[in-house]
Amino acid sequence: MTSEDHSMLVQFLKVLADESRLRILGILTSRGASVEELAAALSLKPPTISHHLTRLRELGLVRMRPEGTVHVYEFNVEALQRVNLLLKPEKLAQMANVEGDAWERKVLRDFLNGEEVKEIPASRKKRAVILSWLVEKFDVETRYAEADVNAIIKRHHPDAATLRRELIATHLMERENAVYWRTPQKQNL
Amino acid sequence: MTSEDHSMLVQFLKVLADESRLRILGILTSRGASVEELAAALSLKPPTISHHLTRLRELGLVRMRPEGTVHVYEFNVEALQRVNLLLKPEKLAQMANVEGDAWERKVLRDFLNGEEVKEIPASRKKRAVILSWLVEKFDVETRYAEADVNAIIKRHHPDAATLRRELIATHLMERENAVYWRTPQKQNL
DNA sequence: CTTTCAATTCGATGTATATCTATATTTATA
DNA sequence: TATAAATATAGATATACATCGAATTGAAAG
Incomplete structure (x- = not known):
């Protein structure tokens, strides 16, 4: 259970530890946006954005809502809060104590x-x-x-x-x- | 200024987004530990631990205190709190709004x-x-x-x-x- | 002063992944 | 139904980096 938290936390941090994805999340805090919009905003190609959004969506950090042929992505603030809860000394201690000696x-x-x-x-x-x-x-x-x-x-x-x-x-x-x-x-x- | 926060945050997350380093921090929450102890606890070789501790120390997440020939590493909780402050939707928004349209x-x-x-x-x-x-x-x-x-x-x-x-x-x-x-x-x- | 032991540094290797181009898929429109 | 537009997927490439063994540094002890 604690070790599940552990690998969960690692996965979240791996996904968050990327400049492009943080910028995407930053934009999505103020408004939903399409792949093309984000691509223009970050000066990256749509497939790259698509890749990032997939990774963010796998962990529930963003949600997708199809609107015609356009996919509107939105930020899921709850998921980020869960990361913050895990990123505390006490939690880290729990996770580490799977073994010690x-x-x-x-x-x-x-x-x-x-x-x-x-x-x-x-x-x-x-x-x-x-x-x-x-x-x-x-x-x-x-x-x-x-x-x-x-x-x-x-x-x-x-x-x-x-x-x-x-x-x-x-x-x-x-x-x-x-x-x-x-x-x-x-x-x- | 906000973009400094931004790259700062990315660097912190990159350092934290590693299973071994999280386990190291977890152990260090309860007690200071030497390189050799950590190596044994994680089943990794000392050079690997040394590498991780260097990265953690560059960002102030751990501190080192030499004790004879042994180096005792300790967790710096403050630094982690600073990460938590940056990892909020409002902060992400600030960092992203360097441009938007x-x-x-x-x-x-x-x-x-x-x-x-x-x-x-x-x-x-x-x-x-x-x-x-x-x-x-x-x-x-x-x-x-x-x-x-x-x-x-x-x-x-x-x-x-x-x-x-x-x-x-x-x-x-x-x-x-x-x-x-x-x-x-x-x-x- | 030499030896020993812990830590670090160096160099090499393998893996993960961000990004791109090209292709496929899906939805809307003519 | 056929065409066009927006995403998504596949494949390729290049970079970052976790890990290790070997060599080096630095401190303690005999």
């Missing part, structure tokens, strides 16, 4: 080999993704000794010391005295 | 030879243009006998009878008993 999945694919961390990413952001994956190996309500933490990490990567420090530094885990625990999750909105 | 001038060029009507257009609309030109040859406040009307018309075309009848039929002139006069102009809005 493709990047995280890619990082996991790149740096994991099954349950093994192939390499600790140098980039902070990528490291954060791996650490988020790693912290899932710990229970939320359990309290661990440092040796337990190291043991669990070592199932996935030899450098337990570095990773343990990173988990604390990124606040994914917390420590008091010699006791470690996983930081309770905060809810997503 | 090119068609009428073309018809006159085609069917007149100086003060002589070369041929009476068969098309109703074109005939109307020629008749509007012809009726200007009459004073507004004068009352004419049929012979006078014919004489004036014959300065421009031999078939005075037909043209006289057309002037009446199109209500450009009126007749009562044997007296003719030019219909008073109604004002334009």
